[in-house]
Amino acid sequence: MVWYEAEVRQLEDKFRTLPSATDRVVFYGSSSMRLWTTLxxxxxxxxxxxxxxxxxxxxxxAWFFERLxxxxxxxSVILYAGDNDLGDGRHSEEVYLFFCAFIEKMEMYLPDVPLTFLSIKISPVRWNIADKIRLANExxxxxxxxxxxFQYVDMTTPLLGSNGQPRQELFEKDGLHLNPQGYRVxxxxIQQAQIFNNLLIPQPL
Known part of the structure; x- marks a missing residue:
């Protein structure tokens, strides 16, 4: 986990400049979240x-849950992760257990906070582990x-073509990360899943 330390510290510093709030929807996870600059x-x-x-x-x-x-x-928490675990050679069942560890911390530290899991995408460079991704998602x-x-949102299928393979036009040249068109999808x-509906407070007339 040492590899992540510098970036985690930057995120911790980010808290010090933010005003206090009780209505934050936190998007948490890997670079697919970090690179979503238009969030x-x-x-x-x-x-x-x-x-x-x-x-x-x-x-x-799960490891940095308490710090971040x-x-x-x-x-509310929106989580996208598992992509890199599988890319590093982890088994689908291991990724599932990591998710269970994450849930345990949600129940311990953030009871009653809604969690939305965005399913793991199948990217062109990871097409060879598509079956492992599908099993982990299931x-x-x-x-x-x-x-x-908790809610599960299928973010995988919208990125696939009619042939069941990743749509190249939605990914960066590295074949792994989404491009602006992919983030638009x-x-x-997410909007169609209506996950924010119960969070929105009607404005007074």
Whole structure:
């Protein structure tokens, strides 16, 4: 976990410049979160906070939970991770167990805070582990369905073409990270899932 330390410290410093708030929707996870530079504009209806850190695994997200998520005091958590775990050779079942460890910390430190898991994408460079990604997603989906405060959003299928393979035009040249068009697809998918509906406070007339 030492590899992530510098970036985690930068995120911790970020808290010191933020005003206190009780309505933050925290986007947490790997570089797919960190590189979402239009996040605040894409979801202007909520108070977003991007706590993605590059290269992070689902295991790392659980490891740094107390240092990053707890101080953020989120009203809701949106999690994307697991991509790098599988890319590093972890088994689907291991990724599922890392997710279970993350859930344990949610229940311990942030009880009653809604959690949305964004399913692991299948990218062109990781097409060779597509079956492992699908299995990890299915195992996590089954776990999510056990808790009424948790939600699973399929972010995988919208990035696939009619042939079932990743749409190259939605990814950067590295074949791993999303480009602006890909993030647009993700934005629309999240909006269609209506995960913010119960967070929005009607404005007085």
């Amino acid at each position: 605040a504009q894409d979801f202007s209806e909520v108070n977003t906070l991007n706590l993605g850190f590059g290269g992070s695994t689902l295991a790392a997200c 998520l707890v101080p953020a005091a989120p009203q 195992l996590i989906k089954q776990e999510v369905q056990k808790n009424p405060d 993700w934005q629309q998918t």
